[in-house]
Amino acid sequence: MLKKLKQLLFLFFGIAVSFTGYSQEMVLIKKGSYTPLYGTADKKPVQVASFYLDVYPVTNQQYLDFLIKNKTYTKSQIKRIFADKSYLNYWKSDLDFGNANPNSPITNVSWHTAKKYCESKGKRLATMDEWEYAAMADAKTFDARNKKSYNQFILNWYETPKTYNNVVGSTFKNYWGVYDLHGLVWEWTSDFNSIFLTGESRKDKGEDGNLFCGGASVNATDLMNYAAFMRYAFRGSMKAPYTSRNLGFRCARDIK
């Protein structure tokens, strides 16, 4: 009898552990089309297939767990081609994130290291279209990009310093059930290197030339363009080994 009880207890704990061990909740983002603000020559809508997305950005604690199993990705062992010198530079040592909150988003990670983290979980980084598609929602609407409140929230965030110190889940839950796409940190996407805002390809520049000149009146479209332009311009300025204190990531997964 006691033995059976013990077994049951073990089973129970086993299940509990495996649930928490599966560190990240994901939600389904249903397929649809959207017109990106930048990146298409003809401003045609882009199809996005259904996919799963992490509810929260990856945290310091989760990244630490990853490093314990993948020591070659610690800051003393990482190869320079995969991450620059500021990789995890707020960490005290290889396996100690110092004063940072365990539930704050991991930042100062490179594209390569973020990618590797997701792969270690059987996931991948979201594509830029997937990320933008999920992130155009506010709490109630699937595409809130024309709402002033949505854009104002993003712009207010741009003006707020050190939001990377906040814990994940501290911003709003969006239409899909995803938190923190805006308001916490910027996030890596798998194809971040598909941006042409740096004058390499003139025809893909979109309308950003109008952004800073002669804009006496600011309407919702301007706000929308500005909020998105900042995001695209930031991605366009990044290289794969770069890291930044306000740049983290979350993972996505195909539907199998």
Added chain:
Amino acid sequence: MKINKLIIYCFCGLLMLGCKSSTKIETEEKKQAVLTEDLSDLSVYNLPSNWTDQNGNQMQLPDLRGDIVVVAMIYTSCQAACPRLVADMRHIEKTVNSKSKSKIKYLLVSIDPTVDTPERLKKFSIDNEMDGEQWLFLRSNEEDTREFAATLAVNYKKISPIDFSHSNIISLFNENGELIYQQEGLGVDYAPTIKAIEEAANKL
């Protein structure tokens, strides 16, 4: 008595098995050590990607170790910028003069792996008179291609079913896969690129 002997035999057998497997592990570890030996942290040969060349042969980037490698990323159905990028590569190849010319490889990597099959790359190489030993055309899957491009700071995006935007960058790698020079843009003066290639080759 018999049983005892049997047990001893089994035991010895197990011991030998144990020895065998442990020596096997040792040699495997040694092999790996040799592979990554003195590969610098900045070498592009640290990338774990798989490629296929224009002749259908499978290869990995470290197979290029020991050669100077000049790289451009293209797609064969390209009408706009690639012909000029390809022409630049051809011109550079013709102009470079070095005693170690046979140690310089000119590599064109496809950013459109679904369309650019090995057969298509082969045809492209012949049509563009780039079918000598020094020319190498490679394709991989979408993900490894994206990673390779990211490492070279080459940006690209599919902008319509047949067209891509892409950076026009020619990169130069030394014999250990370290990036030593990049030429950016079309129609730029490629004299510095040629000089950099010759210097790298003459050091071999």
